[in-house]
Amino acid sequence: MSPGTPVTVESFLRKLWDGSPPNKARDLVHQSISRLRKPLKGVEEGVRIERSSGGYVLETDRRNIDYHRFRSLHTRARAVTDAGEAVRMYKEAAGLWRGEPLAGLSGAWVTSTRRKLEEELLRAAADRIGLEIAQGVTADLLAELDDLVNRFPLDEKLIELLMLALYSGGRRVDAIGAFRRARDRLATEVGTEPGPTLQTLFQRILQGDRALLPAEPRPTVRKSPNNLPRDTPTFTGRAAELGPMMVAQARDDVVTVIAIDGMPGVGKTALAVHLAHQLAGDHPDGLLFLDLHAHDARRERMDPATALDRLLRDLGVSPIPEGLEERTTAWRTQLAHRRMLIVLDDAAGHDQIRPLLPGVPGCLVLITSRKRLAGLDGVRSLSLDALPPEDAVTLFTRIVEPQRAGRAEDVATVVRLCGYLPLAIALVGNRYRHRPAWTVADLVELLERTDRLLGEIWAEDRRVSAAFELSFRDLDAYQRQAFRRLGLHPGVDLTPPSAAALLGSSRAEAEKILDALLDHHLIMEPRRGRYTFHSLLREYAVGLSDRAPEAETTATIRRALDHFLYTADAADRMLYPFRGRAPLGIPSSLGARPSIRSPAEAHAWLDAELENLLLVARYAADNGWWQHAATLAHVLSRHLYLWAHWAAATRLHTRAVTMWREMGDRPAMARALADLTAVRRRTGHYEEALRSAAEALEIQRAARDDRVVADLLDEHGLVHGFRSELDVAFGYHQQALELRQRDGDRHGEAGTLNYLAKIDFERGDYAKAAERLDTALALYHEVGDPRGEQMTLNNTAHLDERRGDYTAALRHYEEAESVDPMVSPPNRATLLNNVAEIYQRLDRHAEALEQYRRALTAYHDIGDRQSEARVLNNIGTCLAHIGKEREALINYQKALHIAVEISARGDEVQALRNIGVVHHRAKRYEIARSYYEKALEHAQAIGDIYQEARTLDDLGVTLARVGEHAKAEASFRQALDYYEQLNVPEADTLRRRLDPRSDVAES
Structure with missing residues (x-):
């Protein structure tokens, strides 16, 4: 079961006889082992049973078992x-x-x-x-x-x-x-x-x-995630450490966590990765590696929420929950039925690690840290020391190849001067390997001349810098300059294009440099085409840059910032050609503008580089490159908004407003305020959204920028619309529409028509809503915006549903989904909810509930609270239809809580009415009546006559039950009047109820 792991005789006795062995059981074990050895001798080369301290070990490759x-x-x-x-x-x-x-x-x-x-x-x-x-x-x-x-x-x-x-x-x-x-x-x-x-x-x-039914015999097989770095070919020793860890990981009844701590350069990561590769076959559901950056000069220590974001994305989870608690729950849920191995590298302490640990048995977690993680319960700790001298000699010999190892005493001197640290030995050995004219004696002489520097290996962190210096000197002048410049990269990793920008070179030249530095082990390639520094090597490179001329450093950073700004702008223009945007206003220091050839390429680049882009923006803001930082925030605003990166967008736009204010650029500040308004509105922060929109609107009106003024008027309208202040919202959108029509902004006109149609819908003017939507769809088709068409088709389907034409609604939802395959998480959630509403109308409640719950999870994860309240109301209604009244009430109360908290009055009305229905069915008529009356009051206040009609209808039923028949009939008659004005299917049902000859009336 565990080749290479010693098994004691006591273990045999315990496992074979449940701790109660017969007399002479030890002799039986020894005799059985002896009998096993004989047939193994000729069976397979390299298969043998050896004595170990207190027991035996099967020495063989796992592939032989x-x-x-x-x-x-x-x-x-x-x-x-x-x-x-x-x-x-x-x-x-x-x-x-x-x-x-x-x-x-x-x-x-x-x-x-x-x-x-x-x-x-x-x-x-x-x-x-x-x-x-x-x-x-x-x-x-x-x-x-x-x-x-x-x-x-x-x-x-x-x-x-x-x-x-x-x-x-x-x-x-x-x-x-x-x-x-x-x-x-x-x-x-x-x-x-x-x-x-x-x-x-x-x-x-x-x-x-x-x-x-199988459409064709070509099913796909789920891939298990695996982002482990490659195992080190020259890995040496550590048998004493590997044995206990192999035994510890074999338990299935606990979450196995092994923490490897030790000094920098001692080989913690190499050991963890080597062990992970050895145990890969025991963990078929995936192998994950995450660098937590506790000791990274260029990156902030990774907080648990960010770490969970990365881990969940590696598992293919989308969208990612917003809060730490929600991400921890999602992570542990994902691991509940998996057998995975997770390496958490360079941890800062137990607070950083604890949320990342699985909650149920089955997984193995390997942690590396410079600190002892004494605050974690149930963790097996392994403190790693420098290599034993004989293993250090073997490591050096493997690196330089035996034929060049020279005299044994010289090799022993080299590894001693390196402090027996694997990182120092690897760097020195690689330098020597690329100096064919040298002997090990020459290397000894060089190291002994610089023994003061190497002596620091045993002191503070700079002790490894002596080994770095040797490797750095082995580079030619251009490679040294490149290494120094690449160390200035403000992001998490490099690609050939970003390296070319830092170097001021062509992409081909940058690729050659990256290959050379990779060969010298001065950078790593954890994923194809993406390069990164080990944290210590990055510190060393930064130290070199501090000695470079200030003008060179400034120019290098400028090129890096320009690369990310201009490439992001090219991607944004390809993906979102119709959005309002300000000119960059920053001359490019790059030789050629970045090229993005297709929307798919643009989306892939933004997705792959998002972490780098956010780090670049933060670096620019922290280091005086304010125009770059604030402009990059504006460039990224549409993508961050559509793809629900709202927390990051809020941080970026808030800082952008501050920076533009400090720089005195009021029009640019107004655009940043507009970007911030959209995110605040989407996350339910309506008061803050109105404040930022009002400030921006005042500035842009003075600047006479009509397009931005129209955008801001629409933002005002959207916020008031979400708060069910329909008359105020209509006024803002009408002003925006007039501006857009005057300026010939056909695309903007289509968007505003959608917003006005939504208000018509809420007011019950369905004919006008349909007219506006038809016009908007034609305009979007005319200008060629599939996203706009998708939004309009979705709104049209919602209108079909309200009118009772469910076939048309489903058709329009299907068209909406097909017109733009690149559906963002918020839009995907909206489609799920809307299709679920149709299923519910058709009494397909199981399908409706499944879709609703998927939509609810999506809305919760991206922080769209208003939509979350709407779906909770829908889930409650669906549960009530299948007789689960108690669960329905819980969902309605959750919806009411959210709606009140964010002032979403339309959703508040719906929740109040729904709660009344539950109490009515439970024969708590007075309680039901009080909820209906509250709902009626709010519906009248916001002018939503459909909700008013529904509430009057339900109130009439309750009044009839308590014997107030005259009031009940008055309530029914008023509801019927509204239904007939709206021309909705509910009118037919209520007419039958009021007809004394009908069965409905009797019931």
């Missing part, structure tokens, strides 16, 4: 994208099993281990069968599934696969029967219902969902 070959094949099968190849690997892996694991043995440890092994085999079989179903169901596959379900009748994953296989093979009735048998068995033997996944599959099969 069927169990580890099985796990490796399983991991590889999950990673490949070719389904046929994956199935072949799964079958090869299964073929390595022969009978029952640990056959003939008994005891608690044996039983537990056997169960674990059988579960792994079953998981692999399920993965394979899922792929084979997609390729075509065969009789053999069905027979295998039947056998598995008979052996494991309560395994819902196997039942799901059997149902899917039967349905895919045209046996729908049998698939339904399989579900019903499973449901009965679960109820009888466990007392539970089938889980939601099985229930949903059953419903889809009942409905004859063709989406379950």
Whole structure:
């Protein structure tokens, strides 16, 4: 099970006899080991059992052991994208099993281990069968599934696969029967219902969902994330440290956390990465590496929230939750059913680490830190010292190659002068390797001349700088200059284009330099085409830059800032050609303007460089490059807004306002205020949004910039609209529309028409809303803006829904989704909510709830509180329809709390009315009446006659129940009058209720 790990005789006694061994049990162990050794001698080269202190160790490569070959094949099968190849690997892996694991043995440890092994085999079989179903169901596959379900009748994953296989093979009735048998068995033997996944599959099969049928035999296999740096080819020693860690990680009943601490350069990261590669096969669900930057001169220490953002993105989670607590929950939820290995490198302390730890067993976490992490409970700590002298000699010899190692005493002197530190030895060895005319004796002479510097290796951090200096001197003059300039990069990593900007060179020249520095191990390439410094090497490079001429340093930084500013501007113009933007106003120091060829390329660049862009903006703001910082904030504003990076946008725009104010540029400050207003409005900070919009509007009116004035008028209107102050909102939008029409701004006119249509919708003037939306759609089509078309189609569908034309609504939602494939998280959430509303209208409540909950999660994660309140109301209504009144009430109360907090009065009305409905159904009529009356008062105040009509309708029902029939009829009549004005389907229902001849009236 664990080759290379010593197993004591006491361990054999405990595991084989549950701690109660028979007499002469030790002799039995020794005799059994002796018998095992004989057949192994000729079986496989490199397979042997050796004595270890107090026990034995199996010395062999893991690839010689069927169990580890099985796990490796399983991991590889999950990673490949070719389904046929994956199935072949799964079958090869299964073929390595022969009978029952640990056959003939008994005891608690044996039983537990056997169960674990059988579960792994079953998981692999399920993965394979899922792929084979997609390729075509065969009789053999069905027979295998039947056998598995008979052996494991309560395994819902196997039942799901059997149902899917039967349905895919045209046996729908049998698939339904399989579900019903499973449901009965679960109820009888466990007392539970089938889980939601099985229930949903059953419903889809009942409905004859063709989406379950394989369209073509080309399924994709989920890739397990793996961003581990490559293992060091010359890794040496550490056997004493690796053994206990290999044993510690083998436990499945706890979260295994191993903290490796020690001095800089001692090899903490190398050891963690080496161990991670050794254990990769034990963690098939992914291998993650994250640098926490506790000791990085150019980057702030990574806080837990940012670290969780990176980890969740590595797992493909989108959107990312906003707060630390929410991100911690999301992270632990993602890990709950995974077996992963996570390396957290360069940690600052226990407060930084604690939120990053998994919550349930199954994962292994390796932490490296310069500090002892005594504040973490349940952590195995390993303090790493310098290498033993013999291992240090071996490391140096491997680096320089044995034929050049020279005299043993000279090598021993070199590694001693390096303090036996792996980092120092690697740097010195690499320099020597590239000096073919030198001998080790020459190297000894050089190091002994500078022994004062090397002696500092044992003192403070600069002790490693002597080794850095040796490697730096080995570069030619141009490479030295390049290394120094690259150290000035204000971001997290480099690409060839950003390196070219720092160097003032062509991309081809920059790539050559990066390759040379990579060969010298002065930079790293953790991902293809992205280069970074080790934190200590970055500190060293920064120190070199401090000695460079000030003019050179200033010019280097200017080029870097210009590169990110101008490339971001090119990407922004490609992605968002219709947005209002100010000219950059900063002459470029670059030889050529960056080129972005397509919207897809623009989006990919902004996504890949976002962290760098935010760091560059912060660096520029902190170091006096205010115009660059504030202009970059404006360039990024649209992308940050659309893709829900609202916290970052708020920070950027707030600083931009301050900087423009200090620089005395009032028009630019007004644009920054406008950018800030949009984010404040989207995050529900309406008062702050109105303040910033008002200040910006005053400035731009004085400057007579009509386009920006119109934008700000619309922002005012949107905020008042969200607060259901419809008359005020209409006035602002009408002013904006007049300005846009006067200036011939067709694109802006389309946007304002959408805003006015929304107010018409809220007022119940559906004909006018439809007219405006038709005009807006034509304008967007005319100017060629698919995002605008998408928004307008979405609004049109919402109008269709209100009018009761659900077929048209679904058609328009589908058109909206197809017109622009690059849908941002907020828009995706809106589409989910809107489609769910249609499902609810069609009494497809299970589908509606699923869509609503996905939308709610998305809105919560991106911080859109107004939309969150709306979806909570919708979820409550859906739950009430299926009889879950208590859960419905909880959701309504949550919606009411949010609506009151952010002054979203329309959503407040809806929540109050919905709560009244729940109390009415529970026969708490007076409480229901009080909620209806509050809702009615608010609906009348904001002029929302649809909500007023709904509330009057519900109030009438309650009044009738308590015997106030005259008041009830008056309420019904007023509601009917409003319904008829609006021409909505509710009018027909209420007419039937008021008709004394109808069944509805009697009920």
